[in-house]
Amino acid sequence: MGRIVVLLHTESDDTLSRAALEALTAARSLAADLNSEFSVALVGGLVKQVAGLVAGAGASAIYTVEGPEFHHARYSSDAAALDALCRRAEADLVIAPGTSRWNRVLPGIACRLGGRIDTHVCDIDVEGGAPVVTRWYYRQRMKARIGRTQRPWFIVCDPGSFAALEGAAEESSTESVSTPLAEAAFKTEVVGFQKPAGGGQTIRPDAELLFVAGAGWTKIQPDGNVRVGDAETLILSFLEATRASLGGSKSMVDLSSEGQETLSCMTHLNQIGQTGATPRHPKGLSTCCHGEEPHVVGWRFINERRAVNLDPNCGWAQGKADVLYVGDAFEIISKVNELLAEG
């Protein structure tokens, strides 16, 4: 069975991300299934203020490494902290959220501690008294269930796969784990964040809604004009009002590399589909996108799907969307933005 430890880091505003709260739910449920306890290890600039929430989740012990040198993601300091925490907690089963910060450092730590790691885990069960994890392969076409005897076993959960922990904070006591950093650990200095050339952050994995823009936004419209400028204004206003995450079809994101006028907020990182991303959001709204299979396969984990298209015979009408609005996306999104502005 073994000791279960959840590894979490705080965000730049000293809170826990949704992915961290999901990892807590996963660990709590695994511990209940194994009739065991779980402890939590926290890393960050200031972690004490989330300790109450972690205690409320039922952690049997809370270990911390905190200080300004652990505020930002940096391989050397994060690796030192995780190494010290895993040893102190005598970790056998490690549950961690698949954040960009942890994804960079956890494989190295698993190797350093002589353990094994499985990433992109979307479910954890117990079979014959031992944990078994589930993950997808080959772009969500094949599912595998994996058990391991090697310990420590690092199980890195894909954000969006578990319910986020909800609960009240409780009184907590924490144990600070000393993590002396060698001079070499400071060779990398985090100086700040840069936004992509297209402007603000448009990919929001935690958003309730995925808004997808297809190539139709850049095509000649019924009035005979191309209206890329209008499209960009409408889409950015919609995103600003709803805090939705922005996705794009392959045709849309390829336009810029083909030298065509396109939305400056759209990059290849936004692409949804077979050769793009497969995000998880409760709802999705597709606009000016035909809904062909190689694109729609990326909607696999979107629960409620709606689409706006001028063409009543587009792919979304072939059973791929719950609701298809047949109409002009420029008019529809403009009206929706008006309603959103009215509150």
Ligand SMILES: Cc1cc2nc3c(=O)[nH]c(=O)nc-3n(C[C@H](O)[C@H](O)[C@H](O)COP(=O)(O)OP(=O)(O)OC[C@H]3O[C@@H](n4cnc5c(N)ncnc54)[C@H](O)[C@@H]3O)c2cc1C
């Ligand atoms: C191996 C392979 C992998 C692929 N991988 C991906 C992938 O990962 N992701 C992906 O997206 N595609 C992928 N594709 C491409 C995919 O098959 C389609 O070509 C692509 O998704 C089409 O993009 P689109 O729907 O935005 O553009 P189009 O097919 O050009 O459709 C534009 C749509 O906009 C509508 N429209 C135009 N103006 C308006 C308006 N004013 N209001 C409402 N609707 C309007 C039109 O009716 C039309 O349906 C892949 C293809 C292959 C062969």
